[in-house]
Amino acid sequence: MHVEFFGVPRQRAGTSELEVQADTLGHLLGTLAAQIPSLNEIIDSNRLHASFVANLNGGQFVTDPETPLRDDDYVLILSADAGG
Amino acid sequence: MREGNVPFGYHGRYLRIDVSTGRADYVPLSEATLRQYLGGSGLGVKLLLDEGAASMDPLAPEAPLVFAFSPLVGSPLTTSAKFAVVSKSPLTERINDSLASSGFAIAGKGCGCDAIMIVGRAAELSVVIIDDAGVRLESATEHRGKTCREAELALKTRLGPSYRVASIGPAGENRVRYATISHDGRHAGRGGSGAVLGAKNVKAIAVRGTQRVEWAHPKELTELSRSLSKRSFGPATAKYRELGTATNLLTFNRFGALPTRNFQSGTFDQAASISSEEMSTTHTKTRKSCMACTIGCEHIYSKGGKGVRVEYESLFALGSLCGVGDADAVLRASQRCDELGLDTISTGGTIAFAMECVERGWLDQPWLQFGSGEAMFRAIEMIGSREGLGDLLAEGSRRAAQAIGHDSISIAPQVKGLEIPGYEPRALQTMALGFAVGARGADHNRSGAYEVDFSDKVDRRHVTLDAVRHAIETEDKAALMDSMIVCKFLRGVFEDFHEETAEMLRYVTGWDVTAAEMHDIARRIVSAKRQFNLLAGWTPAEDTLPDRFLNTPLPNDPEASLSRERLDGLVAEYHRQRGW
Numbered sequence: 117m118h119v120e121f122f123g124v125p126r127q128r129a130g131t132s133e134l135e136v137q138a139d140t141l142g143h144l145l146g147t148l149a150a151q152i153p154s155l156n157e158i159i160d161s162n163r164l165h166a167s168f169v170a171n172l173n174g175g176q177f178v179t180d181p182e183t184p185l186r187d188d189d190y191v192l193i194l195s196a197d198a199g200g
Numbered sequence: 201m202r203e204g205n206v207p208f209g210y211h212g213r214y215l216r217i218d219v220s221t222g223r224a225d226y227v228p229l230s231e232a233t234l235r236q237y238l239g240g241s242g243l244g245v246k247l248l249l250d251e252g253a254a255s256m257d258p259l260a261p262e263a264p265l266v267f268a269f270s271p272l273v274g275s276p277l278t279t280s281a282k283f284a285v286v287s288k289s290p291l292t293e294r295i296n297d298s299l300a301s302s303g304f305a306i307a308g309k310g311c312g313c314d315a316i317m318i319v320g321r322a323a324e325l326s327v328v329i330i331d332d333a334g335v336r337l338e339s340a341t342e343h344r345g346k347t348c349r350e351a352e353l354a355l356k357t358r359l360g361p362s363y364r365v366a367s368i369g370p371a372g373e374n375r376v377r378y379a380t381i382s383h384d385g386r387h388a389g390r391g392g393s394g395a396v397l398g399a400k401n402v403k404a405i406a407v408r409g410t411q412r413v414e415w416a417h418p419k420e421l422t423e424l425s426r427s428l429s430k431r432s433f434g435p436a437t438a439k440y441r442e443l444g445t446a447t448n449l450l451t452f453n454r455f456g457a458l459p460t461r462n463f464q465s466g467t468f469d470q471a472a473s474i475s476s477e478e479m480s481t482t483h484t485k486t487r488k489s490c491m492a493c494t495i496g497c498e499h500i501y502s503k504g505g506k507g508v509r510v511e512y513e514s515l516f517a518l519g520s521l522c523g524v525g526d527a528d529a530v531l532r533a534s535q536r537c538d539e540l541g542l543d544t545i546s547t548g549g550t551i552a553f554a555m556e557c558v559e560r561g562w563l564d565q566p567w568l569q570f571g572s573g574e575a576m577f578r579a580i581e582m583i584g585s586r587e588g589l590g591d592l593l594a595e596g597s598r599r600a601a602q603a604i605g606h607d608s609i610s611i612a613p614q615v616k617g618l619e620i621p622g623y624e625p626r627a628l629q630t631m632a633l634g635f636a637v638g639a640r641g642a643d644h645n646r647s648g649a650y651e652v653d654f655s656d657k658v659d660r661r662h663v664t665l666d667a668v669r670h671a672i673e674t675e676d677k678a679a680l681m682d683s684m685i686v687c688k689f690l691r692g693v694f695e696d697f698h699e700e701t702a703e704m705l706r707y708v709t710g711w712d713v714t715a716a717e718m719h720d721i722a723r724r725i726v727s728a729k730r731q732f733n734l735l736a737g738w739t740p741a742e743d744t745l746p747d748r749f750l751n752t753p754l755p756n757d758p759e760a761s762l763s764r765e766r767l768d769g770l771v772a773e774y775h776r777q778r779g780w
Binding site (some may be wrong): 120122123124126127157158165166167168169171174175176177178179192194195196197198199200 | 435436438439442443445447448450451452454455456477511512513516621622644648650651653654655656659661688689691692759
């Protein structure tokens with residue numbers, strides 16, 4: 117699936133988007149942490165740190181590591197605090 | 201309890217200054233009042249209610265304007281150097297509390313008071329000076345027309361560098377209904393407190409005080425302060441520290457939540473060109489902190505000349521909302537608003553509204569086109585001076601719509617007269633509720649309901665009544681933070697917000713305050729604001745959004761649709777849960 121990073125996650129990832137193979141949210145996050153060590157600051161044991169959130173296909177925000185993912189999904193990773 | 205029944209952390213009195221006569225009195229504040237309303241917004245609203253301000257014309261001489269400090273000001277707690285400016289708003293005719301930061305809070309509280317109330321109207325443009333010698337008014341006529349920064353620097357040169365100055369710019373002098381009060385580059389920005397001060401013929405307040413309060417448990421307070429400061433360097437504040445609020449722009453654009461061309465769209469095709477990410481590659485960026493803050497959220501961009509502080513709200517209001525995709529034009533406009541003392545959200549909102557009226561043929565000002573940075577800048581100058589069209593736009597979008605007619609009120613981007621911040625209500629529907637019921641109008645600082653939309657608690661485009669309790673929680677939390685006062689950018693570092701803020705208050709005041717009492721205080725302050733609005737003439741019909749948001753889904757996102765029936769249901773449930 118397609119992963120897009122915003123704000124601090126984008127800084128840590130060093131890229132705005134990439135393609136990853138994973139069948140659950142936890143698997144995806146674990147893969148990202150392994151591929152990009154600087155993401156370990158925001159990913160802890162296949163979960164996002166409480167200050168960050170993941171969104172599935174622009175609709176629902178998801179936290180459960182068992183959330184199933186499909187190949188054509190896209191996951192957005194951003195700061196939880198949207199304050200301006 | 202200190203000598204004279206004054207609680208630790210407080211002076212137990214406020215300073216009431218009548219600038220018509222020059223008379224200044226210290227008025228006692230009871231311990232019960234302080235414990236019930238804390239400081240900041242809460243104390244300010246309480247003082248306004250006691251003064252009968254709700255029924256007054258906010259620009260009349262008798263209308264009070266309160267600078268309220270807090271029990272935490274002067275403590276080692278990070279972000280505690282803050283103050284609230286509270287009055288009836290000339291823009292909304294409802295309660296208005298706006299906050300700003302830095303040395304004015306510390307020096308003001310050092311004048312031996314927990315709040316400063318200004319009433320009356322000076323005979324000439326004046327500066328109110330409060331120091332260890334007392335209170336006096338001096339002429340400020342030579343500072344007429346000076347920008348906020350120029351006035352602040354000139355007064356510090358005249359009085360001495362140890363004075364801290366809060367000033368208005370030309371917009372406040374001209375009673376633009378969304379003029380700000382500025383201090384150290386920050387603004388008490390929303391709702392027109394600068395016009396209230398301008399109507400009193402007061403250009404600035406200069407404070408220099410050295411009276412300190414004592415803390416009930418200084419050792420524990422120091423330890424807590426160290427812990428909080430340490431946590432403030434962690435991931436919960438990384439966004440503000442490393443990127444600033446401006447990084448919201450691309451995120452919101454991706455979610456279709458970036459207000460564009462007066463809320464005609466939730467995406468802006470030139471968003472990338474005005475994003476902080478892009479500007480970081482074309483401009484030099486530096487960081488700055490308010491006094492006593494460990495976060496350092498101010499990101500200042502420059503390109504050869506003097507730097508401009510960039511915040512998301514200014515980028516959206518003077519960028520996508522007006523269809524302007526030229527970063528330098530947006531920065532120039534933002535800087536000019538800071539100089540004139542204009543709220544960037546209301547400025548951008550009112551100009552964008554006028555641009556759409558021109559587009560629809562309702563306003564004969566063909567030069568005022570979406571996408572033109574030059575036209576936007578020209579409109580800002582006209583607003584600041586109230587010249588030509590600026591005299592109408594200085595009234596805000598609601599009053600301008602009433603003058604323009606053509607049912608333009610349905611596209612005026614405001615609630616209760618306050619222009620809507622950078623959160624598209626159809627795409628963020630818990631925030632839509634927060635805007636609708638906000639005591640000071642559409643507001644992202646008194647309701648943090650967008651946090652709920654950016655979580656798994658709701659489906660942001662299809663919210664149900666379950667969202668209401670979450671919206672209320674964020675509103676209550678904001679009321680506490682604005683009264684304690686601590687910066688909202690700290691909110692992510694608390695594991696148990698009410699317990700931890702109760703702990704702060706225990707160490708500062710010695711009161712046996714609990715988390716449950718903090719909940720009660722929050723509800724009391726929210727209710728006090730509602731009480732003010734009721735006395736000012738509020739009716740339930742005000743708790744809504746403009747028709748635009750309730751008739752039309754967002755282009756390119758048909759799921760982002762909010763009917764009047766659904767919003768009315770959310771608002772009714774909100775009132776029911778509040779017990780109103």
